[in-house]
Amino acid sequence: MRSTWPFFAGVIIAVLVTAFTLPILVATGIAMMVIGSVGHDDSLLTDSSSFRIRDEHGRYTTRLTNTNYTIAAIPMVGEPRPRRVLLRLKTAVGDDGDGLARLDAWPMGSPAELRQAPLYTVRARAASASLGDDSMLWTEHKGRRTAYSLVDGGWLFDADLPVTTFVFEPEARRMAALSVADEEYAGRGGVAVISYAAPGRVLRRVVVVADEPQRANTLRATLSATRLLSFADEAVGGRVIELPLAAGPLRIPAGINDLDLARATLPVGLRLVALRPWGMARP
Numbered sequence: 276m277r278s279t280w281p282f283f284a285g286v287i288i289a290v291l292v293t294a295f296t297l298p299i300l301v302a303t304g305i306a307m308m309v310i311g312s313v314g315h316d317d318s319l320l321t322d323s324s325s326f327r328i329r330d331e332h333g334r335y336t337t338r339l340t341n342t343n344y345t346i347a348a349i350p351m352v353g354e355p356r357p358r359r360v361l362l363r364l365k366t367a368v369g370d371d372g373d374g375l376a377r378l379d380a381w382p383m384g385s386p387a388e389l390r391q392a393p394l395y396t397v398r399a400r401a402a403s404a405s406l407g408d409d410s411m412l413w414t415e416h417k418g419r420r421t422a423y424s425l426v427d428g429g430w431l432f433d434a435d436l437p438v439t440t441f442v443f444e445p446e447a448r449r450m451a452a453l454s455v456a457d458e459e460y461a462g463r464g465g466v467a468v469i470s471y472a473a474p475g476r477v478l479r480r481v482v483v484v485a486d487e488p489q490r491a492n493t494l495r496a497t498l499s500a501t502r503l504l505s506f507a508d509e510a511v512g513g514r515v516i517e518l519p520l521a522a523g524p525l526r527i528p529a530g531i532n533d534l535d536l537a538r539a540t541l542p543v544g545l546r547l548v549a550l551r552p553w554g555m556a557r558p
Contacts, residue, residue, distance in 0.1 A: 320344070320389060322365060337370040346383060349410050349425050350474065359383040360394065362425070364412070366404050376404035376414050380428065395428030409448065410475030419454070424475045431477050432470035439503045441514065443531045448474055451516045451529070453503045455495055456482060466494045468550070469503070469518070469527070471534050479534045480550040483518070483525065483541075490544060494520065505529070511538065520545075 322342040329336050342365045348357035361381045368374030379393040399421065401414035411431065412423040420438075422431040434452035442448050450472050456465030466483040485491035501519050508515040511528045518525040522542035528535040536547055 320361075320363065322363065335370075338367065339369075340365070340367045345406055347406070347410075347425065351426060360425070361389065362406060364404060364406060366401065368402055372402045373400070373416075374402055375399070376401040376412075378404070378412050378423070378428070380425070397423050397428045399423070409450070422452070422472070426475045431472060432480065433468070434470075435498070436502045439505045439516070441505045443514075447531055449478075449529070449531070451503050451505060453498070453518065455498050456491075461491065461495065464488060464491045466491050466545070467498055467518070469516070471516070471529065473532075478532055481527075481534065481536065482548045482550060484546050484548050486544050486546070497521065 323340070324342050325338075325340045327338045327340075329338075342363065345362045345364070346359060347362055348359050350357045359382075361383055363379045365377045366374060376397075376399050378397040380395055381391070381393055382388050397412060399414045399416070401416050401421075404412065404414045406425070407413050410425045412425060412428075414421050414423070418435065420434045422434070423429065424431055432452050433454040435454045436452075438450050438452045440448065440450045452470045452472070454468045454470070456467055459465075460468065460482050464484045464486065466485050469481050469483065470477055471479040483494075485494060504517040504519065506515060506517070507513070508526075508528075514529045516527045516529050516534070520542060522544075525539070525541045525545065527539040527547070536549060539547055541547065
């Protein structure tokens with residue numbers, strides 16, 4: 276009996292101490308959790324990639340969907356530092372090669388901004404789409420590549436042939452693209468559209484116009500056999516963009532920020548018409 280009482284006394288004391296300290300420990304833990312959560316915020320964007328194959332009465336069809344997230348630094352005109360944005364590129368392509376591309380862009384400022392609507396959204400018919408290191412989104416549909424600006428999502432230009440790129444010192448990248456004149460321009464004798472661009476923006480777009488409609492049709496049909504060239508020409512004191520044609524070369528001096536149309540040389544019967552922001556100026 277003498278050894279039993281100290282045991283029970285110890286149990287009673289332990290129960291009393293636990294009953295007293297447990298609420299304090301619980302309250303302290305809750306307080307630490309609350310304090311630790313103050314000033315913390317997060318946002319999560321998720322999307323999926325998938326491949327589907329379907330049997331439609333003995334005919335198999337497929338659908339490939341890819342989603343990619345990229346953080347990019349986009350140079351902004353007039354701003355000392357590039358803007359950091361989160362880009363989500365989603366493409367969905369069927370077995371016929373026809374598909375859709377969608378690009379969404381969010382500012383990389385705070386988690387709250389990712390819960391807002393995107394800065395801009397680009398939607399385009401495309402068999403493929405990719406982000407270039409030239410601050411552009413490139414899509415391809417029926418052999419034509421199209422460039423969109425990652426600055427604001429705006430359409431920049433089309434290219435039916437490989438794009439010609441070059442650099443002005445120090446590290447000023449420039450590109451020239453050629454596309455066959457669409458019906459809007461072809462009806463006015465348009466042969467081709469030449470686009471002169473810097474990363475993320477167009478500097479100048481011009482239409483090559485033939486005075487004779489039949490000649491315009493012939494030149495449009497043969498454009499696939501040529502491409503734009505660029506080289507330094509001592510005669511003009513700088514760089515030249517050249518379009519080789521059967522009747523002779525079309526040459527336009529290129530400066531760092533514009534094309535020098537006044538000093539361009541063209542075969543007889545051809546001329547250049549500068550495109551305004553809202554369409555082609557009348558020849």
